[in-house]
Amino acid sequence: MSEKQTIRQGYDELAETYASRRSVDERELRILTTFLNSLLEPHRILDAGCGQGTPVLSRLCKEATAIGLDFSQEQLRIAADTVPTARLVHGDMMTLPFRDDVFDAITAYDSLIHLPLSDYQTAIEEFSRVLCPGGRVLLSEAPEEFERTNSNWLDSNVEMRWSMAGAQATRTQLQNAGFTVVNEWDAPDRDDGDDPKPPFFAARLVA
């Protein structure tokens, strides 16, 4: 099975578990609010790798027409219940099934980090292609490059894999795709027992 199939099947198999364990992190929501406030009357926002739809896609629905894209049918099935006002699209971030220049903004919370490192640049260029000139992207990453596999993620007996490009590579890839990084939120120090918090990057497509 390819790496991509392992990840997609994993998200299908643990869809209910992930939905019950996805915490609503105040920092993530503050960052999302700051990002949304930076947009000028957005009409269409894409949530790339939307998962089961909360808390990100559900928040986007309050601001604009929100479109959630995911390659896991089971994640989308749950999102259809939890975020009934969103338009949901089954697809891959590597080949977005949208025309050029159609979105004002894109969010990618903890989703890019599942792509093989060699695929990152292509996905970010897809974001650039479907954004209007001046459009903005908000994505989470990791401070440093690392790859990880967990054969029993969330105690579900399901294998999951992550490939993080790291902050510097992310800045470079955004710039290569025509973006200017306009805001960064560093990963905060980890308190004992806490899950690590990702850094976030907001970038604007040069018009």
Ligand SMILES: C[S@@+](CC[C@H](N)C(=O)[O-])C[C@H]1O[C@@H](n2cnc3c(N)ncnc32)[C@H](O)[C@@H]1O
């Ligand atoms: C950790 S979950 C995050 C979900 C959601 N963004 C959130 O904040 O809870 C990662 C999601 O990305 C999706 N995903 C991973 N790789 C993808 C790809 N190449 N194309 C589309 N979706 C993908 C997975 O199916 C999963 O729903």
